[in-house]
Amino acid sequence: MINEQIRDREVRLVGEDGEQLGVMSAKDALKMAQDANLDLVKIAPTAKPPVCKIVDYGKYRYELARKEKEAKKKQKVTDVKEIRLTPNIDDNDLNTKANQARKFITKGDKVKVSLRFRGREMAHINSSKQILDSFFEKLQDVAVVEKPAKMEGRSIFMFLTEKR
The missing domain is CATH 3.30.110.10 (Translation initiation factor 3 (IF-3), C-terminal domain)
Structure with a gap:
């Protein structure tokens, strides 16, 4: 979930460089992300409160896909x-x-x-x-x-x- 899709009342916010910004309302977190011209992405939806991070969403998806591809390369398939x-x-x-x-x-x-x-x-x-x-x-x-x-x-x- 990104930006307006996040409907939680409170979220734990992580900044773009990885520092903890604490627990705050989702609206405030979204405003901080928009001020930095980045996206608010829900990283850990099952945590209490959910963890969100301020990142460039396109770059984030690219990194996830690359990590997945790398992990697939390293695993051995036995027939x-x-x-x-x-x-x-x-x-x-x-x-x-x-x-x-x-x-x-x-x-x-x-x-x-x-x-x-x-x-x-x-x-x-x-x-x-x-x-x-x-x-x-x-x-x-x-x-x-x-x-x-x-x-x-x-x-x-x-x-x-x-x-x-």
Whole structure:
């Protein structure tokens, strides 16, 4: 909220150079801002009384946008890549999938390993957990288990992340 949009009876005023000007009526604060050819901007609306600052509103918005953009640049986005396995996978295929997962993990992504069961494969769930164990053994040097293997519906899921 800026200038006339501020409807509070009293506000805590901060000057343009950051010094505290104290608690005063919103009208007086607005008059001080207009005398300085600047805007009265509500900085902290939830405070008691609300905090307002005398600033150039266009410059203030530009600074906020720049800070937001800078913060966005510094944050790291981790993707979740999925590797799908079947209960009757061969060793060479398992090695290929493990190498692909290794690439994802070293790039900084999380890997969701899912072992999907179809039809009569559901009868052999117990013997299939060893597939996930051997998959993890191939990646033990670069990965740790974030979430251990867990059965959900017709699939078993396991999440791997990069070792720190």
